[in-house]
Amino acid sequence: MKMTSIKMKQILEDRLANDNFKTSYNRDKDTFRIEWKDTGQGMTITLPNVVSKYNERGEATIDDLEEHVSEAMRIMHEEHHLTGMEKQIFPVIRATSFPVETKSGKQLVHKEHTAETRVYYALDLGKSYQLIDESMLEQEGWTRERIDEIATFNIRSLDNDYKQDTVADNDFYFVAKQDGYDASRILNEAFLEEMLANAKGELAVAVPHQDVLIFADIQNKAGYDILAQMTMKFFAEGRIPITSLSFIYENKMLEPVFILAKNRPEKK
Known part of the structure; x- marks a missing residue:
């Protein structure tokens, strides 16, 4: 039987049944809303997106969604303290x-x-x-x-393991630990300084999305173009996109490549 938004709504109502929750369906927007009765906090699910994913992946889509929604609803209703954490x-x-x-x-x-x-x-x-x-x-x-x-x-304190790839004599390093903090490692100045110390050419850095940090040891003009294409591709595919621009790292500063690359004098 073909999955429809109404059928998906019924499945979600069944899966997420809880006396403390209130659910509603917006026919015009084709969305399903689930919220805590006491606070009104909750989340809205766009049903056509779930149906489309279901048609590709089947039951696993509903299992994943149930887990994510349940976890998000639980967190919303807890009071979190920073002390001790x-x-x-x-x-x-x-x-x-x-x-x-x-x-x-x-x-x-x-x-x-x-x-x-x-x-x-x-x-x-x-x-x-x-x-x-x-x-x-x-x-x-x-x-x-x-x-x-x-x-x-x-x-x-996090590991900074990376994979290396060389394209047109430029070296690229990818940090993708999938721990939610790959891009955040750009804030580890000691790591940036270490990569800079080991670079043969100029060090460029990119954070196209949350789950990757890219270093590029730029050794010729082609390196800038390769990095730009690479960053754009990652940016387009990322779950939480950040920026398609990359940065040159020098003097403990990050400067956008598009400003520097064009005006950079040739190295003798």
């Missing part, structure tokens, strides 16, 4: 277009990074995470400096 606090890189406040109006703790990227802070909850907002800091009496210091320390 210091080792679970990490920085996350997002595009500057990413919201700076939650849908409920809470200000997310963040700091500027480059013209393309911004740093937020996450409380790691195992299968998922919660972005830290100002009210969480106030409850604990923490400062922005403290959260940044803790998060930066924790990102340095």
Whole structure:
């Protein structure tokens, strides 16, 4: 039998049944909403997207969705404390277009990074995470400096293993540990300095999406073009895209490649 939005709605109602939840269906938008009765917090699922995925992957789609929704709903209803959870606090890189406040109006703790990227802070909850907002800091009496210091320390403690590839005499290194903090490793200055010290040419860095950090040891003009194409491809395919631009790393600064590459004098 062909899957339809109405049929999918019925399956989700069945799978996510809970006396504490309220569900609703918006016929015009073809969306299914599930929320906590007491707080009104919840999430909206676009049914045609789920149906399309179901037609490709079958029952596994519903199993995955049930797990993600259940986990997200649970987290929404818990009060999370930072004290005692210091080792679970990490920085996350997002595009500057990413919201700076939650849908409920809470200000997310963040700091500027480059013209393309911004740093937020996450409380790691195992299968998922919660972005830290100002009210969480106030409850604990923490400062922005403290959260940044803790998060930066924790990102340095992660493994920095990478895979290497050489294209047209330029070396590319990919960090893709799939731990949610691959792009965040761009904030590990010691790691950047180590890669720079080992580079034969100029060191470029890219964070096209959350789950990859790319280093490029640029040794000829072709290197810039290869990196640009590579970054665009990763950016288009990423689950949480960040930026399709790459950066040159020098003097402990990240500068967009498109500005520098064109004006860079030839090395003798």
